[in-house]
Amino acid sequence: MDQKEIRLRGHHLICTGLFVGEGYSDRFSGNMSRVIRTMKEENPVVELVSSPDHICRACPKLEAQQEEGKSCKLDEVAKKDEYLLHLLAFRPGYKDTYRNIIGAVKDRITEEIFLECCGKCSWLEKGLCSYEKYLEGLK
Ligand code: SF4
Numbered sequence: 001m002d003q004k005e006i007r008l009r010g011h012h013l014i015c016t017g018l019f020v021g022e023g024y025s026d027r028f029s030g031n032m033s034r035v036i037r038t039m040k041e042e043n044p045v046v047e048l049v050s051s052p053d054h055i056c057r058a059c060p061k062l063e064a065q066q067e068e069g070k071s072c073k074l075d076e077v078a079k080k081d082e083y084l085l086h087l088l089a090f091r092p093g094y095k096d097t098y099r100n101i102i103g104a105v106k107d108r109i110t111e112e113i114f115l116e117c118c119g120k121c122s123w124l125e126k127g128l129c130s131y132e133k134y135l136e137g138l139k
Pocket residue numbers: 011014015016018117118121122123124128129
């Protein structure tokens with residue numbers, strides 16, 4: 001990945017910590033793997049946002065919205081991003097290195113905050129994501 005700065009939606013702070021290779025399409029999963037690898041290996045500056053980010057850009061749901069007016073309900077997702085960022089004492093537009101941001105998340109995350117983000121997500125219901133697994137990944 002060539003960019004030195006990565007845009008990351010608020011709730012993707014959690015999703016990237018629980019990613020196990022599954023996603024909406026092979027292109028989506030490949031791109032998400034590359035974004036995560038870049039952040040972990042190169043520690044780039046990350047900008048926290050509440051709009052489409054470097055993970056969304058390979059998502060079929062984003063493409064569907066652009067083409068047909070169908071989407072992942074981007075307004076609702078933006079509200080979720082903003083609320084999660086607020087709970088973690090960040091704000092949209094905040095920038096720091098990936099490791100500094102994850103270090104702050106580690107200090108601030110609680111199960112209640114995790115469930116605000118993930119409590120209604122189908123991936124939690126399927127058992128693919130859990131607070132315990134997220135904490136394990138932060139170690
Ligand atoms: S439960 Fe959903 S929102 Fe939460 S980390 Fe998993 S995929 Fe992301």
